[in-house]
Amino acid sequence: MTVFSVNDIRKTFSNGEVEEEILKGVHLSLQEGELTALIGASGSGKSTLLTIAAGLQTATSGNILFDGRNLSTLSANKVRDVRATQFGFVFQFAHLVPFLTVEEQLLLMLDVAEVKQSKKERAANVQKLLQLVEMDHRKDAYPSTLSGGEKQRVAIARALIHKPKILFADEPTASLDSKKSKQIITLLHNLTKTLHFSTLIVTHDEEVLPFVDHVIKMQDGVILPTKDDMYTK
Numbered sequence: 201m202t203v204f205s206v207n208d209i210r211k212t213f214s215n216g217e218v219e220e221e222i223l224k225g226v227h228l229s230l231q232e233g234e235l236t237a238l239i240g241a242s243g244s245g246k247s248t249l250l251t252i253a254a255g256l257q258t259a260t261s262g263n264i265l266f267d268g269r270n271l272s273t274l275s276a277n278k279v280r281d282v283r284a285t286q287f288g289f290v291f292q293f294a295h296l297v298p299f300l301t302v303e304e305q306l307l308l309m310l311d312v313a314e315v316k317q318s319k320k321e322r323a324a325n326v327q328k329l330l331q332l333v334e335m336d337h338r339k340d341a342y343p344s345t346l347s348g349g350e351k352q353r354v355a356i357a358r359a360l361i362h363k364p365k366i367l368f369a370d371e372p373t374a375s376l377d378s379k380k381s382k383q384i385i386t387l388l389h390n391l392t393k394t395l396h397f398s399t400l401i402v403t404h405d406e407e408v409l410p411f412v413d414h415v416i417k418m419q420d421g422v423i424l425p426t427k428d429d430m431y432t433k
C-alpha cells in the first residue's frame with residue numbers, strides 16, 4: 201500500500217545570475233513495510249529530493265502526499281509538526297549528543313515529538329527499541345565509548361522512538377565497513393517490516409542493494425526507469 205508519494209517535484213536553485221533545475225519532475229512512492237533505496241551519481245539530486253520529501257526544504261513545484269494531505273500546501277508550522285511526529289531521520293554520521301547517555305538520546309526525541317507517555321511507559325518504550333537494535337546493554341553509555349556501528353544503531357533507535365510512519369536515511373552506511381553496512385541495512389529492513397513503517401534510503405553502496413525491496417536510480421535530476429528486480433533478490 202502506498203503511504204507516501206512525491207509527484208512531479210521540481211527544484212531550481214539560483215547561483216547568482218544562473219538558474220539551475222536540480223530536480224526535473226520527479227515521482228516516487230513508498231509502500232508500507234518496505235524499504236526503497238535511491239541511488240545515483242554524486243550531484244544527481246538525491247539529498248535534495250530526500251530533504252524536500254521530508255519537508256526540510258520546499259520544492260519549486262510539485263506535490264508531496266502523506267496521510268491524506270498535500271504537504272506542499274501546509275504552513276511551515278504544520279509541516280514541522282508532521283516531521284516531528286511522523287517522520288524519522290538517520291544520516292551518514294549518527295550525530296548523537298555527546299553529553300547524553302544512549303537512553304537519554306531517545307528520551308529527548310520523545311520530548312521533541314511531544315509524545316504523551318508516563319515515565320514508566322517511556323522507559324519501557326526506550327528499552328524495547330534498544331533491544332530491537334541490540335543496544336540495550338549500553339543504555340547508560342556515552343557516545344564517545346561506542347563504535348561507529350553502535351552509534352548508528354542508537355541513531356536508528358532514536359529515529360524510531362516516536363513510532364514514525366516514514367524513515368528517511370541519507371547514506372546511513374557511508375561511514376561503515378562492508379560487513380557493518382550489510383548488518384545496518386538488514387536491521388533497517390527488518391525494522392521497516394516488523395514495525396510497519398516505510399523507509400527511503402539514499403545510498404552509494406551497491407553492496408547493500410540485495411537487502412532492500414526497491415531500487416530507484418536518479419540521474420541529472422530525473423528518475424531513470426529501472427527494472428525493480430535488477431538489484432534486489
Ligand SMILES: Nc1ncnc2c1ncn2[C@@H]1O[C@H](COP(=O)(O)OP(=O)(O)OP(=O)(O)O)[C@@H](O)[C@H]1O
Pocket residue numbers: 213214215222240241242243244245246247248249
Ligand atoms: N542550496 C543549494 N543551492 C544551490 N545548489 C544546490 C543547493 N543544494 C544542492 N545544490 C546542488 O544541487 C545538486 C544536487 O545536490 P544533492 O546534494 O542533491 O546531490 P546528491 O545526489 O545527494 O549528491 P551526493 O551523492 O554527492 O550526496 C548539486 O549540484 C548541488 O551543488
Ligand SMILES: [Mg+2]
Pocket residue numbers: 246247248
Ligand atoms: Mg547527497
